[in-house]
Amino acid sequence: MRLLSAVLLALVSGAVSQNVVQFNVAKGLPGVHVGAAPSLSRRGTYPEELINSISGGGYYVQVQVGTPPQNLTMLLDTGSSDAWVLGHDADLCTDRNLQDLYGMPCTDTYNPSKSSTNKMIKPDGFKIVYLDRGTASGDYISDHFTIGGATLESLQMAYVTKAVRGTGVLGLGFSISERASTKYPNIMDQMADQGHIGCKAYSLYLNDRRTDSGSILFGGIDTDKFIGELQVLPLYTPPGGNYSSFELNFTSVALAYANGTQLSIPTSILDHPAPAVLDSGTTLSYLPDKMTQTIYSALGAIYDPDLRMALIDCAYLTSPASSFHLNFSFSPTSTISVPVWELILDLLPASYPPPPHFTSRKACVFGIQSTAIFSDAGTVKQSNFTLLGDTFLRSAYVVYDLTHYQIGLAQANLNSSASTVVELPHDATSLPSATGVAAQQTTFTPTPTSRALGGGRGGSGEGAVAGRNGASSTARLRSVWEVVGIVAVTGFMVGLGGVLVIL
Ligand SMILES: *[C@@H]1O[C@H](CO)[C@@H](O)[C@H](O)[C@H]1NC(C)=O
Ligand SMILES: *[C@@H]1O[C@H](CO)[C@@H](O)[C@H](O)[C@H]1NC(C)=O
Ligand SMILES: *[C@@H]1O[C@H](CO)[C@@H](O)[C@H](O)[C@H]1NC(C)=O
Ligand SMILES: *[C@@H]1O[C@H](CO)[C@@H](O)[C@H](O)[C@H]1NC(C)=O
Ligand SMILES: *[C@@H]1O[C@H](CO)[C@@H](O)[C@H](O)[C@H]1NC(C)=O
Ligand SMILES: *[C@@H]1O[C@H](CO)[C@@H](O)[C@H](O)[C@H]1NC(C)=O
Ligand SMILES: *[C@@H]1O[C@H](CO)[C@@H](O)[C@H](O)[C@H]1NC(C)=O
Numbered sequence: 001m002r003l004l005s006a007v008l009l010a011l012v013s014g015a016v017s018q019n020v021v022q023f024n025v026a027k028g029l030p031g032v033h034v035g036a037a038p039s040l041s042r043r044g045t046y047p048e049e050l051i052n053s054i055s056g057g058g059y060y061v062q063v064q065v066g067t068p069p070q071n072l073t074m075l076l077d078t079g080s081s082d083a084w085v086l087g088h089d090a091d092l093c094t095d096r097n098l099q100d101l102y103g104m105p106c107t108d109t110y111n112p113s114k115s116s117t118n119k120m121i122k123p124d125g126f127k128i129v130y131l132d133r134g135t136a137s138g139d140y141i142s143d144h145f146t147i148g149g150a151t152l153e154s155l156q157m158a159y160v161t162k163a164v165r166g167t168g169v170l171g172l173g174f175s176i177s178e179r180a181s182t183k184y185p186n187i188m189d190q191m192a193d194q195g196h197i198g199c200k201a202y203s204l205y206l207n208d209r210r211t212d213s214g215s216i217l218f219g220g221i222d223t224d225k226f227i228g229e230l231q232v233l234p235l236y237t238p239p240g241g242n243y244s245s246f247e248l249n250f251t252s253v254a255l256a257y258a259n260g261t262q263l264s265i266p267t268s269i270l271d272h273p274a275p276a277v278l279d280s281g282t283t284l285s286y287l288p289d290k291m292t293q294t295i296y297s298a299l300g301a302i303y304d305p306d307l308r309m310a311l312i313d314c315a316y317l318t319s320p321a322s323s324f325h326l327n328f329s330f331s332p333t334s335t336i337s338v339p340v341w342e343l344i345l346d347l348l349p350a351s352y353p354p355p356p357h358f359t360s361r362k363a364c365v366f367g368i369q370s371t372a373i374f375s376d377a378g379t380v381k382q383s384n385f386t387l388l389g390d391t392f393l394r395s396a397y398v399v400y401d402l403t404h405y406q407i408g409l410a411q412a413n414l415n416s417s418a419s420t421v422v423e424l425p426h427d428a429t430s431l432p433s434a435t436g437v438a439a440q441q442t443t444f445t446p447t448p449t450s451r452a453l454g455g456g457r458g459g460s461g462e463g464a465v466a467g468r469n470g471a472s473s474t475a476r477l478r479s480v481w482e483v484v485g486i487v488a489v490t491g492f493m494v495g496l497g498g499v500l501v502i503l
Contacts, residue, residue: 057280058390059206059214059280060312061170064146065157066115073107073167077281078204078246078400080171081178082128083145083187084136084158085110092163099166106166112159118143119154126158128179131282131374136163140180145187148218150196153292170283172202174402177244182273188402191218198426203400204280206394208414209342214394221410224418226397226410226436227257231334235405243405250276250386253291254327255298256337258320263298265291272384278331278398278407282389283370284309292370299324301366310369313360317344326368328392332408338395345391367391399431406431413437 004124059076065085072085086109092098093106111117119142127137138160145155147170156177160168171178175186185193187196192200197219205225221230236247267274267288274288287295292310295301301312304470316323317340326343329335345365354363373384399408401424408431422434 027093034039058283058489060167061147065110066143067117068112069146070114071108072110074170075167075281076159077169077171078173079277079279079281080169081173081175081186082126082158082171084126084160086163087138087161090161090163092166102164112141115143121156126179129166136160136166138162150191152190152194155187155190174244176242183306187323199424199428200403201424203397203399205397205412206390207412209394211415220421220423221399221408221434223420223422223434223436224416225413227413227440228410228436230399230408230410230436231331232431233330233334233407233409235407246278246400246407247275248250248273248278248330248407250330253287255295255324257324265294274384274386276386276388278388278393280390280393282387284367285389285392286369286371286387288384288386289370289372292368295368302355302358308373310366311355311358311363312343312344312366314346314362314364316340330409336409336411338392342391342394347423384452401431404430410436413440
């Protein structure tokens with residue numbers, strides 16, 4: 001997989017206040033220099049900084065590892081459970097050819113010999129394969145780890161020496177899904193064990209796609225960041241009963257047009273359950289093929305075999321009359337409404353030739369893709385699941401509760417700069433009921449998003465993908481190569497723990 005060179009903003013701003021730890025997560029905006037967003041922290045802010053780096057989309061946090069602290073940028077991933085840092089001697093970081101192949105240098109790396117508190121736990125103990133076939137492997141080590149101003153002593157993490165992406169990953173899932181043969185207390189366990197938070201839970205607010213940053217709050221809920229009642233939902237109980245990932249019972253998706261017409265697609269049309277994984281480490285969202293077929297034919301979206309993703313008419317972004325939103329339901333009282341501007345990504349250059357049968361002039365990447373591509377790519381054996389990534393999560397306020405095996409879910413109050421933090425108590429038996437603000441303060445006026453991206457770097461790797469389609473003309477192939485980097489912008493990075501069989 002190749003990734004587009006880009007600029008990544010890492011915004012640091014941390015605070016520990018009683019048993020709540022909060023910091024901002026910054027979004028990597030491909031190819032665009034972005035200014036730093038204002039700090040949301042209440043105490044102990046850090047200077048903002050801009051890091052020139054590579055990003056495949058996603059949300060990044062800045063942490064410190066070791067003594068003295070080394071600054072590292074990590075991808076925030078609710079879909080995996082290990083924290084891994086990129087070693088200074090990692091193959092990708094020391095080999096220009098690999099950097100050209102994967103299209104990314106390393107952002108910042110960790111050098112254990114420069115940390116007096118580093119300890120080796122298990123040489124060669126770590127290897128993870130993500131759904132996009134990206135891999136990372138190396139040793140298990142431990143060292144001091146600071147996030148949002150809270151320092152965890154001797155946190156076990158992976159020290160990666162073979163990688164295909166230029167930042168580490170901060171997995172925030174259940175320890176049962178760690179890649180280690182012997183499970184260990186991971187960052188969420190240690191946050192609670194070392195007394196930083198009372199309840200093993202965090203609230204994720206990715207915020208509007210057109211905004212530079214969102215935030216994560218460990219051990220608390222911010223009632224200014226959502227609208228209405230926080231719905232408390234039990235995690236979907238997997239066969240066997242051990243919770244290994246953040247999955248919800250998913251009941252339907254409804255396509256609702258601006259004129260009131262709606263089309264509801266219940267998951268009951270499937271012949272199997274398709275629980276939804278809430279995964280911040282995945283850029284797009286994936287629904288079972290039978291559901292996407294209905295949505296695609298209603299909206300005129302077309303699958304582009306060269307890009308291996310569905311494309312949709314960009315005009316939906318600018319035409320209020322035909323604009324739509326998708327309502328995702330998880331229970332009779334829990335529905336998240338995702339507006340059109342979160343679902344249609346204007347990432348392809350104007351020169352990109354739309355696929356055959358595509359009638360509109362300008363194609364955009366659709367934020368909803370089919371899980372069938374995972375089976376087609378041979379990454380997983382089964383595709384009876386739903387994966388709700390950033391294109392869904394940005395519209396939601398999500399409380400991930402590892403203590404009570406619950407998810408708190410509400411419609412996000414976008415661009416909120418106010419903050420009212422409720423601490424989650426140590427001795428509760430459930431997430432509390434909580435009420436957010438009455439309504440979204442601002443209203444949306446559709447405007448075309450025009451985000452100029454640098455061209456791809458021409459290339460080897462993905463050429464093979466395009467090449468598999470014998471029918472493509474040379475001109476079209478060349479264009480495909482040009483957008484390969486852009487495709488990577490929407491690339492994904494998932495570690496679904498025990499949910500899926502990863503080949
Ligand atoms: C780490 O980042 C902080 C805050 O941005 C900065 O003050 C410090 O100098 C950095 N440390 C190193 C070793 O770069
Ligand atoms: C949130 O802020 C961004 C950036 O200023 C803006 O483009 C967007 O329209 C805002 N969202 C809402 C819902 O007002
Ligand atoms: C569930 O976890 C328990 C304790 O870790 C283990 O003994 C059991 O085998 C697990 N069950 C399944 C189905 O994985
Ligand atoms: C999921 O939701 C459906 C429809 O409401 C319901 O019939 C089913 O029992 C639920 N499954 C679980 C595991 O909660
Ligand atoms: C998904 O399908 C596979 C085979 O088609 C089956 O073995 C598995 O149990 C299914 N998973 C769920 C959650 O229904
Ligand atoms: C509403 O808009 C959709 C999409 O433009 C269209 O298919 C449908 O016929 C419209 N319904 C009404 C009642 O106008
Ligand atoms: C979709 O959600 C919005 C906001 O919650 C709501 O106003 C609307 O009625 C819902 N539409 C459908 C078809 O469920």
